Amino acid sequence: MWNRDQLTRRDLLRASALGFGNLAFMGLLADEANAQSKNPLAPKSPMYPARAKRVIFVFLHGGPSQVDTFDPKPLLTRDHGKPFTGEMPRIVSSPTGNLLKSPWEFKHYGESGIEVSELFPHVGGCVDDLCFVNSMYGSNSRHGAALLELHTGSDTFVRPSMGSWVTYGLGTENQNLPGFLTICPTLGHGGVNNWSSSFLPAYTQGTPIGNAGIEAPNARIPFIHNDETPAEAQKLEIELMRQMGLDQLSHLGPDPALEGRINSYELAFRMQLAAPELQEIAGESEETKKLYGLDDPKTRNFGHQCLLARRFSEKGVRFVQVTHSYKWDQHDALRKDHASNAMEVDKPIAGLIKDLKARGMLKDTLVIISGEFGRTPVAQGTDGRDHNPHGFTTILAGGGVKAGIKYGATDDYGFFAVKDKVHIHDLHATMMHLLGIDHTKLTYFHGGRNYRLTDVHGNIVNGILA
């Protein structure tokens, strides 16, 4: 009995199935009225005690190769150049050749001794705070569908994104900011659909800050600012509109929608002050900036994104996504491009983990680091790998997740997840569980049935819960 609106809605819908008709619609209207009179983003309690209060999702777009990063495969090295003898996936993206060993060495790190490739020395330094899920798998071998599956749970249709579900379930803690932000998101491979609320209420929509074509320091929230109107003037504008609105209300009678709209101007005005202030990082110490790699042109852009993520999370934004744009798709030039990609994200990611930990935020912030799929252990050309949704690695940290462990495994060559397999639906179910939400119970009625983030799937991965 955790969320009154939600239960009311569901009860009413059940009632309507028995023939009480429009009651259900009244439930919807009641929600909408709430949405207008109260702020629908007001924080809501979880269903049961939560381990994580917020999520930072670090998305590495393009498909980082698991066997070159966090899933070492000695047999792949041994059998380099030989044909893969197992059964190939039923559906593949491109023709591939023989097994291709990783060009990079792996090293043991930390007390846990987890092996990480030399591409990620800084992340390696954090292994004791990380949980490597080596047995991830998804359903689709193309970027667009795989992105949508990772972000929304569906590789077939447009569905609400996970950030929208989280915002819908939990609201957000800072009323001067959106509940779900996505920093420099990609506009390809589903674009907005990856942060859209779809059929959920519009207030759960992700708010983009810039896009992948814009450097993080220049990225802005839409309509957050105009150069023509001084703030002083804007205050007067809002005040006049308030007077006009109140005048009108005085002879129209009460109307929560009209009242809500009058208030929304004040919220907008506060947001105008709060958001740019948070994007202004000058006040951060030199040490912190260095931690995220802001002193190096190679890491500056992504480091800035990660630092913004921490700043927004700190101020109570429920779900923040950062995106390392479509760079990881190494069908060729694996050696060169995986190295430079890793260089761009390694220090910023490690910086984010260290910074969250130092500020005591890691314990209740769930960090998810993932691509949309992994890559094949067999070569495409001489220096590339094809898409592989059948086995890849996602890193989790903080918020109720066991630290310093590896969970699940791929086969001897890193092609298929075989042990303790974790589907993307399972990742979603687990994320919701850590946030205190039963993924089977957070539903929304649409198009004739109840929908949820995990559709009819999803099992909580108990083995990684702290």
Place this chain on the structure above:
Amino acid sequence: MALYNAKMAPRRTSVNHRWTVLAGSSALLIYGTLASANQAGMITATPEQAAHFESKVRPVFVAKCLACHGDKQQIAGLRLDKPISAAMAKKVAEAVEYNGITKMPPGGKLNAADLAAVSSWGRSGGPWPAKVATKTTKQFWSFVPPTTPALPKVKNTAWAKSPLDLFILAKLEEKGLKPAPQADKQTLIRRASFDLTGLPPTPAEIDAFLADKSPNAFEKVVDRLLASSAYGERWGRHWLDVARYSDSNGLDENLVYRNAWRYRDWVIGAINEDMPIDRFFQEQIAGDLLPGAGDSQVVATGYLALGGKMLAEDDPQKQELDIIDEQVDTMSKGMLAMTVGCARCHDHKFDPITAKDYYSMAGIFKSTKTMDKFTVVAEWQERALGPKEPQERLKKINATIKEKTASRDKVRAEERTALLARIQPEKENYIAAAKLQIQSEQEQSSLKPVLSARDGRLPTDAIMLEAENFISGNLTKDSNGYGVGIGVIHNSGTYPNVAEYDVKVGRGGPYQLDLRYASGENRSVRVYVNGQIALAAAANQNTGGFYPQHQKWIAEGVILLNQGSNRIKFERESYFPHVDRFALTPRPGAQPSRAEENGLIPEVVAKVAEQIKNKSEIKLELPENSDHLFPSEKVGQLKLLESEIKRLDGSRPTIPHAMAVSEAPAKTLKVHLRGSYLTLGEETKRGVPAILAKVSPVSMPENKSGRLELATWITSPKNPLTARVFVNRVWRWRFGRGIVASVDNFGILGNLPSHPELLDYLATKFVSEDKWSLKKLQKRMMLTSTYQMSTQYDSKFANLDPENRYLWRFNRKRLEAEAIRDSIFFVADSLDRKMGGTMINLPARAYVTNDQSANPIQYDSPRRAVYLPVIRAAVYDVYTAFDFGDPTVMNGDRASTTVAPQALFMLNGKVVLNATKSQATKLLKRTDLDDKGRIRYLYRSCFGRNATEKEISRSLSYLSKFEQVYARAKEPKLSAWQSLCKTFIGANEFIYVE
């Protein structure tokens, strides 16, 4: 089914292999006994058990068991796609638990969650969901054909102007409610204008209506509005919501639907012409098959083609079924308000729609051609329009081009093979040259660009050229977007991209080439000087993006120029970096290395150098474009072929195309268990849901898709849903809520009608008297007391009926995104009323968004919003803010939320700032008005009413306060008036209609 130790199991063994193992085991006997129990003692699931089964158990069966225990084969006599006995279920539980001799699945234990689900299901006797209970639902109201009900008796007979009012009033009286008084005329004309045209009334129109004292004055207003072209733009847009209209694919690969606008214009035209709605539907489903079909009917079938598609789906069968699903779902929700799509994976849980029904309907679309090809990137079909002759001519030209291209490719391939063989003996020389080149690159990499800022002082003998000033070439010159303020060149869409410059230098010798460009990826360009390749990979850096802020000067290398005129050429086979300008600075010291002086091919040297750097295997590779390296007679031959192809290409007649469907070979579909084509069930026949076929039968032809029959069936007066669903939609768009509130769902989980008799009255009259005329239906609804009530609040009634379900007053409505935008331009007197056509300036099937680049569509046009492109996955931000919704999904019931981004748009949006500036400028030019008069005009144009004295003086004092704030601005008076206009547009009274 196999019975062997898990350790024996080879990984991912094939079904056949399992059979071999089976033959040698004792499993048959055990399963023989098992099978005999598979007859009786089945348990029917409770709803909770059914939910558990569908969500946890059936998926496991589908994934792991049905290949051997489904419809294809029933190894050991076990079949898990049908109910099984409790005893059998228990044995299944034992098998998956790996406790007994039988261990299933053979390849290894199920994961813990699946195992728990199947085992607890089996242990509880294998409860199987019952078939949908058609008995109780057969009489469900929406499946019973409507009949015209008797008119109800009311007390307040004076109030009712029309039969419609009687139904409303009867309900109000029954509930102890009273209708609100008639709205005043100012309110009425504003309401009707927004309702029918999406635009406010002009002060002149208001005056005319106020002055018209005739009894049918309001009817005259309605007739005028219905006759205006803005009516089709408004009501066409309503239908476009239901048709999930978009100008791009969205989903994974966001390709532009270059020809979708023809369907949009067809809709607007049809509504303006008052095409009967039965015909309107028929043309959209099967226009191409109707007698006398022409282009217009082909365009109408765009309805079926416009859905979002996974164009990069590696599984073409899945892709085809997903496209069909989208069509079934959109059409059945849009025209029948039935969620047939829910039955894709299993029988509908609530409505009497079976999976068999779903695949019957899907069979019709399986027999309809929507796509040209399903392989990545898939292509949808576009049908040629216009006369046949140019179409035939085009076919011939295309065939010739294909022929010529094939012979060109053949010559080229042969020559490449020969050339590669010729240079093979020189491999060592190439390696040596490559090493030298690497060395010289390393030296060159120490080159620094002469300039750092965009402008700066170059040495006097240096030369700077704007990239746009090429003397020949094909690149796009762009001084907006990517090139705003600086001007850049970028991709032309025809390859190779080329730009050539004529460069005159006073002194020959080595020059350093610096390029200023922006690129979000490596887009290396070949640089030719006087026909010789000089640099094989210039502009090969990622500067961080494609926008002006990513522009950087980068030193590219040293080239040799002759005294006097030189021809410099940039060339690339694919997308071009966004080049702003380049500089050539004399460089006395350095000498460029020139591979060709040693008789080597520079591009091959460059490739080898790349291989050395990447430590990959070294082999000689030719550049993509190697024609210039062939013997001269071959070069000539290729040039000839190329110019032939080019000429033919240019001679292609431009033929308009429409996204449209056509007939495909007639096929049927089997039921797909859990929606997967890997697990097929029983065969279906093409048709419509059985429960509806009982009321309104349909017969499907053997050798055609049945689309025409489907269209006829949907619009048959016997169909219990179509007319009801449509009049209900119209009611929703007018009154803010449907008589059936769930306008897209008339099924059991939908809402019951608040006024069932009224709905049936409207539906039957719409068919029998209005002959499906929407304009007649509009008048039937508007010339009523119900429509003309005020929104007056009443606390007593608000307590009795807080949501105004029974319409004791008119619902106040917020304008939709398009109406808001149009009205902002309209009151600023800047709305462009041009109709139709496309505003998309992209080649057909071009990417409209990709990973880095923002949506290139310009939305700042003052055209009516209905003509702005609708780009899926990158919807116009003003639309996003104001609940336009996701155009991938049909939606007859847009939300109306109040969120902060809307307020931000009103405060900061460009549309608002520009429009109000123009509005204020025009107001100030009105010399016939003083400031008070201007304020009065604002009230009349924006709110459709007169200002009070208090309001006038408040506005005046506001203006003077503002002029102080803006005192330092260039035009303080204009700024103050603009600000005042902003408050009018931002006010509730502007975007809410009483």
